[in-house]
Amino acid sequence: MKVILAEKPSVGREIAKVFGATTKREGYIEGKGYTFTWAFGHLLQLAAPQEYGYYGWNVQNLPMLPPKFKLSLRKVKTKDGLVDDPGAKKQLDIIKTLFDEATEIIVATDAGREGELIFRYIYYYLKCKKPFKRLWISSQTDAAIKDGFRNLKPGTDYDTLFNSAHCRSQSDWLVGMNATQALSLSSGTRSVLSLGRVQTPTLAMICARYLENKNFVPETFYQVAIQPDKDGQLFRAISDKSFKTREEAQAVLEKVEPTGLVLSVDAKPRKEPPPLLHDLSSLQQEANKRKGFTADQALSLLQNLYESKLVTYPRTGSRYIGDDVFAEVPNLIAKFNNHETFGKQANLLTGVKLNKRSVNAKKVTDHHAILPTGEMPNHLTPDLQAIYDMVAGRMLEAFNQDCIKEITKIVIQSGAKYVASGTVIKTAGWRAVFNDKDEEKKDEENPTLPKVQQGENLPIVNKALLEKQTKPKPLYNEASLLKALETAGKEIDDEELRQAMKDSGLGTPATRAAMIETLLKRNYIVREKKNLVPTVTGLAVYDVVKNQQIAQAELTGNWEKRLEEIRSGASVSEFQDEIKAYTSTITKDLLQAGKAIVIPKLNR
DNA sequence: GCAAGGTC
Numbered sequence A: 001m002k003v004i005l006a007e008k009p010s011v012g013r014e015i016a017k018v019f020g021a022t023t024k025r026e027g028y029i030e031g032k033g034y035t036f037t038w039a040f041g042h043l044l045q046l047a048a049p050q051e052y053g054y055y056g057w058n059v060q061n062l063p064m065l066p067p068k069f070k071l072s073l074r075k076v077k078t079k080d081g082l083v084d085d086p087g088a089k090k091q092l093d094i095i096k097t098l099f100d101e102a103t104e105i106i107v108a109t110d111a112g113r114e115g116e117l118i119f120r121y122i123y124y125y126l127k128c129k130k131p132f133k134r135l136w137i138s139s140q141t142d143a144a145i146k147d148g149f150r151n152l153k154p155g156t157d158y159d160t161l162f163n164s165a166h167c168r169s170q171s172d173w174l175v176g177m178n179a180t181q182a183l184s185l186s187s188g189t190r191s192v193l194s195l196g197r198v199q200t201p202t203l204a205m206i207c208a209r210y211l212e213n214k215n216f217v218p219e220t221f222y223q224v225a226i227q228p229d230k231d232g233q234l235f236r237a238i239s240d241k242s243f244k245t246r247e248e249a250q251a252v253l254e255k256v257e258p259t260g261l262v263l264s265v266d267a268k269p270r271k272e273p274p275p276l277l278h279d280l281s282s283l284q285q286e287a288n289k290r291k292g293f294t295a296d297q298a299l300s301l302l303q304n305l306y307e308s309k310l311v312t313y314p315r316t317g318s319r320y321i322g323d324d325v326f327a328e329v330p331n332l333i334a335k336f337n338n339h340e341t342f343g344k345q346a347n348l349l350t351g352v353k354l355n356k357r358s359v360n361a362k363k364v365t366d367h368h369a370i371l372p373t374g375e376m377p378n379h380l381t382p383d384l385q386a387i388y389d390m391v392a393g394r395m396l397e398a399f400n401q402d403c404i405k406e407i408t409k410i411v412i413q414s415g416a417k418y419v420a421s422g423t424v425i426k427t428a429g430w431r432a433v434f435n436d437k438d439e440e441k442k443d444e445e446n447p448t449l450p451k452v453q454q455g456e457n458l459p460i461v462n463k464a465l466l467e468k469q470t471k472p473k474p475l476y477n478e479a480s481l482l483k484a485l486e487t488a489g490k491e492i493d494d495e496e497l498r499q500a501m502k503d504s505g506l507g508t509p510a511t512r513a514a515m516i517e518t519l520l521k522r523n524y525i526v527r528e529k530k531n532l533v534p535t536v537t538g539l540a541v542y543d544v545v546k547n548q549q550i551a552q553a554e555l556t557g558n559w560e561k562r563l564e565e566i567r568s569g570a571s572v573s574e575f576q577d578e579i580k581a582y583t584s585t586i587t588k589d590l591l592q593a594g595k596a597i598v599i600p601k602l603n604r
Numbered sequence B: 001g002c003a004a005g006g007t008c
Helices: A009-019 A086-101 A113-125 A142-150 A155-187 A199-214 A246-254 A280-291 A295-307 A329-334 A343-348 A382-398 A478-486 A495-500 A509-521 A536-545 A554-567 A572-596
Strands: A002-006 A023-025 A028-031 A034-038 A044-046 A071-073 A075-078 A081-084 A104-108 A132-134 A220-230 A237-239 A259-272 A403-414 A416-427 A457-469 A525-528 A531-534
Touching (some): A002 A086, A009 A028, A009 A034, A009 A104, A044 A113, A044 A155, A071 A113, A081 A086, A104 A155, A113 A155, A132 A155, A155 A554, A155 A572, A199 A478, A199 A509, A199 A536, A220 A403, A246 A457, A259 A416, A280 A295, A280 A478, A280 A509, A295 A382, A295 A509, A509 A525, A554 A572
Parallel strands (some): A002 A034, A104 A132
Antiparallel strands (some): A028 A034, A044 A071, A075 A081, A220 A237, A220 A457, A237 A416, A259 A403, A403 A416
């Protein structure tokens, strides 16, 4: 009997369905000579320090460098502390029984580093010796699954991928556990001051932005505005220069003449392509902006929709789909033809050529972008409905036509030069789906500008001196933080470039929401309205570690580079030795530095 | 009491 092990039940069931296996058992499905079972993500993890004999939190133990790492069952928190996760235990027992009976194992965990680790940890923990082959697919359509089974790879092809995964896991343990204990112990506060490769750079970003914002000294500057009149239609134009002093601006204001000469009129159409389909992060950002949901809330609502089979797999980092999934999109759109809010747009997309911006098989990683499944929901709670509509609406946007705008710029001479700019949407295209206002800066803009000709003289009916102030970068909120994490704090607005940066981002789509919650739980940050603001504890920790490598996003980038080299065959022990050396150094540093930490009893 | 990774 061959046993197929998937990363999660949904995939196990999907594969079983393709094979036509229908006999449902507890924790697996049988049929056609195969058994289909699954994990629930990581069932096993690196064992806690006490399992290597490092009891309590003790400076004597530091740095903790276990000669050989052990695996232990996933834990859950209860009132009695951490205990084995009963669900994980039960499923692992089922997998053990099936592996014992198996002639061959087919590894169908997600096609990526962590998917490989999920399987190998199980395999080695159970001391299994059965031969295994690897299924490597990036979408779960029938065709992709069948094709994948015709092209099963030898299990050993992925040994180096496992090595890189195992290194990632061990390195995070070594640095995180040791740094956390070192700082907590030396601070003498008896509280947990956690540090880690992902959480500490994230905390640093929040603190740095907060301090930058708080210490920002606004500068006042002045502009002059005029209001020309074109056949009764007034519009506003602003001086093309800004002035440091009121006097300079006042002089310009006084030179405004009774009429203004139109020097140039520049009207050009601009195509605005539809947004890409949602991945988890972009959906969390939108949910935060539109509804004020936290990253954690958005994820759990989405998980609920996924378990109700209403949307595809949510923890994806890809905003693209492959051609196989695209082939199903017209049918999917047609399901919304009679939909109350989306019906009109769905009908408009029927039978027309769809925009293929979100179609690119090469950019589909472990999972494709989030789509509705085509299963129609009824009686969703308002929150679930809101998230569902964001997924369904985004599908209608993503395959829609470009939005065509006309951007007009009028330059007028009246003493000095003045500029009026306006944007008019000529063809709404994808923007018709939600009928949203353009988020781009619109404060200076006129919604519509009258038709004027170059060389025309227009009466100036009003003029004014404007006093303005420069503004600091805003504090992070969950949406802007999630966006910043994807590119490790570097600000990149170009959507395509951002996609390319994802491999060196901080954390993964699946873990970011939990990481923000960790920072809140540690009392490092608090939510103030929508903003994420550091506490005095957070700032004190930041102050101690800000110049350490562990607080730099680049640490992840450096590790990723090394891990990728390991995946292509480079030495494992060399990297491990470096990590151990770094662990010793940072532990020693923090045992000293932590003494300087000052955390008042009364926290903000 | 602690990391980051995955998932129900």
